[in-house]
Amino acid sequence: MVIILISSLRFRLEAENFSPISIYCEGSTCREMQKLGDFKLPHFFNYPPYFTLQPVRETREKQVQLWKELILDYCRTQKIFVIKLEEEFPLFSNSVIERTLSHEAREAFLSALAAEGRAEWLDKGHRSCLILWHRIQEWADIIVNFVKDNGFEDSVMTVEEIRFGIESRRTELHGIDRTILMRALKLLEQKGKLAIFKGTSTDDEGIKFSV
């Protein structure tokens, strides 16, 4: 029994080194398309011009739109909050067609997201970008719901408890990026829904809810 368990585990681990093809059917046709982890890629991900920044205005607008959607979807499902431009990002490369987005292209797409309010540059040199697949206001609403659902209206919690505590496991708050959480909390503080105070250690702040 134990042997079967271990061998199936190993088999699964080995399998994850390859990118398995999933067959899915849309409309009335069946398509084979590769995946990134467990994220389903659209068919145009294998279209080489998708990875070259298009100069013609109309084409460029469409391309940017598609990339924005894809980046947000991917970050949401993979719970990615920050993209660093100079590091490798799986979504920005396609080994099947051997294409990678240039630095210029990455910056262009992320700036487009930032212009829409769905991302924020963390530094002036545009090397690091915060991805807001939920806007700050949306996160704030999620926090309020979380507090209400669990009866924390008048209690105190630390920031880390919100991020990794047992209660947050079933919510989107679990594993949230600290910067985003602090922003949302500050927004709620301004509205008077809570108060932030410094805790015993320097990086562990406490929240008193008064929702």
Added chain:
Amino acid sequence: MSNFFSKAEVTSSGRPVFLHNEVECHLLSGVDLEPEDHHHFTPLKSGILILTTHRLLWLHSSSATTPTSASAIPLAAISHIFSSRKSLKSVFHSPRIRFQVLVSPDGRVFDPGSGSGSSSGSGSRSVVVTAVIRGKGDSDGFLVKFWDSWRARAWESNETSGSGSGSGLASGSEAVTGTGGGLYSRDGSLRMVGVAGILRKEQQMWESTDKSLQDAFQDLNALMGKAKEMVMLAEKMRQKLLSGTSSQTSGANDEDMGSKEEMQDWLLSVGIISPVTKESAGALYHQQLSRQLADFVRTPLERAGGMINLIDAYCLFNRARGTELISPDDMLQACSLWEKFDVPVMLRKFDSGVMVIQNKSHSDDEVFARIKSLAAKPEALRNGVSPTDAAMSLGIAPAMAKEHLLTAESKGLLCRDISPDGFRFYINLFPEIDPLNIYFVKDYGICSTWIKAVSTSGFQNHAVIPL
């Protein structure tokens, strides 16, 4: 009366069609032709007067319309040219050139071609014609050249050389035209008889060729005059080459074929004997150059499939001119003048800055349709279209093909793909993708065609692990 003058033909770009061996010498603008009394012909006003080695041509000049015909006076019909009289009156007047033209009994200019080749016997009447030069041209220079051309009597040597040339070996007997027997022919030179005669004739020819080459290269002016002899020589060499290769065995043929083709190309580019020069055309230099260029560029355009790079055209044109090369600025100005004339070619500038000459009848849409069908082929759907592929398929130069591809891209037909493999173009799929439903693919449409084409080749890097 238009019946007075001989008719001269004009090309579609408004340049006169020259006779065999005819060379243009000078050009004046703003010239009126007036007869001494008006019942011979109505005066011709404000035209371009062109002096050639054989004729005086008058074209109606208006920069808006292209002249369709011209009037001509053969130099053979001119019996006298008056020297210019400098008087107090001539200081205030426009310069005038007066000459006497022989007239046949029916009131037309005496045409030596229609006669029997004998000199001025039949034309008994003559008319004095005055050319009034109201434009800014150099009338004194024109007069000098007029005298020179008239005295050179190029049309007569044409006739005798025409009958006397041909293969050297056979002409031994031709020199006997119309004379009696005897070792010496009518003009006192040694008659060629028998094998010795043939050898002597051959020897003479080589000596004259040698001498002519020496003369030509010593003096550029003389070279211009010898230009047509050079062309004839080249023609003879080509004939020899042609007859040479046909008798050889196949071993040496490839090399000879190569050099023969080289020879042919070279000859084609040495086609123009009469370049328009600043000297002979004065203020109208760019206009005449422009028209000549329009004529010249037709053949290369056809060979290149309707569009030719401006730089290529410049090289070809200068090469054909030989001497009296034009500068790139002149070329550019000549091309820009085409807008004002009614010529069948035009200059076009692409977004990338490349300038080309193309036929007015060239259609962009037709090229786009061809590019679109090329990009929709399975091979192109998988690997894209590179400028070389397009060049081969469309039958045009790669630089031109790239321009067309870029223009098609700007119209939204294609998308570019830049990679270490190079610059390629794919058919544009973006319009068909719905951003709100990115996983959906329509059954019919370019997306589904693309997916089918791409999946049949298979992705070699994939490993399928059934779990």
